[in-house]
Amino acid sequence: MLFTLNELVQWLGLTIFEIWINLLAITLFTILLALRLENIITGGSAWWIVFAPLFAADGLNAYFCTIVYIRMQLERLYKVALFRVSWSFLFLVLLFVFKFLLCQKLSGQGHHEYSEVLAPIFILLQLIMVRACQMH
């Protein structure tokens, strides 16, 4: 639409595979979310079940990034590999913290405000802005 897939890959530093995994997780998440809001999934850990696909996607992406890092190391691309792995893990960790806090907040376990819950997203947005400025 506004961006081609390749521009998104360049901007966000995700590979197409990671984007696909995330999309799949979000689709499953919306289905589970609807089930939760319709009170079909109930119980103490209901929100954790709803967020499970997102956490699973994070885990898969982390595994994928590790593999890519190891392969880049083997190909002696040390500097590029280091940059790539640090960005990927920063991205994953910030998103994970956001989802974790949100899940805690929704299950009524945490006492954070929404501004605190979204803090990782705001940090991530600033980093994404810096990356946008580096694009040509």
Next chain:
Amino acid sequence: MAVLHRALFTWFILLVFLILLVLRLDSRTQWNWFIVFVPLWIYDSILLIYVLFNMISLCKNSHERMSIVRRKVWYIMAIIFKMATQIILCLKLEYPSWNISIILVMLPMWILFPVLLIDVFMTLVIQTHY
């Protein structure tokens, strides 16, 4: 527009929307949900205009590129589905007494996401072939 401008524009819209969303969720303001979503309405309208202009200029210039035009039509459909979700979501949040089912809110998403998934998957398959 250069890719930098598009990226910065998207970033700015997202930032403003998230700030408004946080203010509304923390009950620091009691604004109408439709106002909270204003950045997204602006973004969607600009996106629609951008895609439409692109499509018109393509149609004028060549007749053979039907596949590209078809793709643009699908983009417009996707934007309309996204807007539909947002409108129903706003209605649900703003008027809880209407009892709009969450299924109805999610329905456009559930149509959009599988198609998107297939599209990204096809790109993935094609790119790995080369």
